Amino acid sequence: MRYVATTGPGGAEVLQIQTTATPSPGPGDVLIRVAASGVNRPDLAQRAGLYPPPPGASPILGLEVAGIIEGAPSDSGFQPGDRVCALVPGGGYATHCVTPASHCLPIPKNLDFTHAAGIAETFFTVWANVFQIGGLKAGQRFLVHGGTSGIGVTALQLARAFGAEAYATAGSERKVAACVELGARAAINYRSEDFVARLAALTEGQGVDVILDMVGGDYTAKNIACLAMNGRLVQIATLGGAKVQIHLPTVMQKRLVITGSTLRPRSVADKARIASELRERVWPLLESGQVKVVVDKVFEFGDVRKAHEYLEAGEHIGKVILVHEAG
Template identity: 45%
Template sequence: MHAITIPEPGGPEALVWAEVPDPVLAEGEVLVEVAASAVNRADLLQRQGYYDPPRGASPYPGLECSGRIAALGPGVAGWSVGDEVCALLSGGGYAEKVAVPAGQLLPLPEGVDAVTAAGLPEVACTVWSNVFMIAHLRPGDTLLVHGGASGIGTMAIQLAKAAGARVAVTAGSAEKLERCRELGADILINYHEQDFVQELRRATDGAGADVILDIIGAKYLDRNVKALAVNGRLAIIGLQGGIKGELNLNALLSKRGAVTATSLRARPEAEKASIVAAVREHVWPLVAAGRVRPVVDRTVPMRDAAEAHRAMEAGGHVGKILLVP
């Protein structure tokens, strides 16, 4: 088969479309012929040499895919050759074929085609596990989403609105904020021109956010704590703004707040399977009903993955960038 390889870490030009051995199925895995994959920030970090795959995972980038089951490994039940699926991966999505633990498979949601579905598993699993399973967003809560126009952000807006929450977002342009508004965002904050703490307090009569979904990390840590409501929960899922920040524990105590930080890729297989099962139960019906939809910015040939990485680094996209073999 062919896959995107990374012979040496570097810029987008480090991504090389090459012939590689087919995956070998282990116990409990299925072979998926890839219809599409999607670009995630973690892929850019892996390309740069900062985010190695977990032990035993495919060395190729790609944390999600869609496609058709081509073969079943030993001990797999409940799936058949020919089934159309999408999948959460630990790596290997930038390829023509990938081995996937059966517990990380999802059927294609009703009404979503095989290519578009590639943009769902990573964002759905990330948002559901952090916003709902860990931070326990409830109807009537206010959710603040940093990077509202990203793949994660566009999914978080829709799931939170479906759950009856109020949604505030930050984004870097009026155009991106308008797209967030179209998806249901209630409070729109341009982080280039406005202070998100002040704007959020103004919009919530001083209360703040019950849950914050943060992709920035250290740069926003102090302001995120200030933006929390009493009993608020801050969920950190990205480090675009650095890895070390100072936490004012007195401010956190005064809010009776909680801070969590999680990474989906490195979780044990059983935990991923549990999250995937929850997404299938809670998110897939919303997709089938049209209340939540994948947001796709563009589709790029997989062999031109460097172009897709440049587009993500440029930051002008809204939603997911997909790759097709």
């Protein structure tokens, strides 16, 4: 198969298309002929040597794909020829990859491979962190930072679809407008406005119930200030810094929960549970078009370096996708 090799930790220049043996599925795995692969920020961190794959996972980059099943266990509910999208433990930047059958989902009606490849990483992450861990409910208020990131566009749409009042921060007026179009009641340009003060005004001093944060650093104390009584701060990355200072009495007075998670090292069973909840609760929203996969830009597989440079530049709104010939 063809795959993206990394010649060492570094910038996009370390990415190279090479060939290697097609992986063999283990017990419970499917083999997928990949039509399109999603590009995510964790891939940039792995390429730079900052995010090693968990033990046992493929060292090849890539956490999500869409394609056609070539081989599946007889009791998996899938058979050769089925069109699927899948969360993969690694190995997504290749023409073939293997993943547990329970991490595959049928491609929602009306979606092509390109859009389907952009579902798994952000929908699994948002479902686990905003709904399972953060416990966001209809009628509650929700804030996501990085509202136009792959994660952000999914979080905004799902929060809105499940009846929450959604807010976002983003780094430009163009991104702010996109957040509002995706369902935010308001979005705040953090470069020109103090998001704590603006959110307090927007919520009449009540604050928000759940925050999904990928920034950390000096955002953590500000997030605590933005939370309502019994609020939940769910951390999924620390782009702005991993060491933080907070005012613990505020946490106590508001009875806050500060939590977070990482998707990739979670057990096969955990991810299967997320997949099955997505299929039941979220697939109907994707099939009806109420929730969309927001694809910003599509690159040919051979242009993987350009795709990484593009994502790294941070001007995108939504997902960046690599397509193979079949895509």
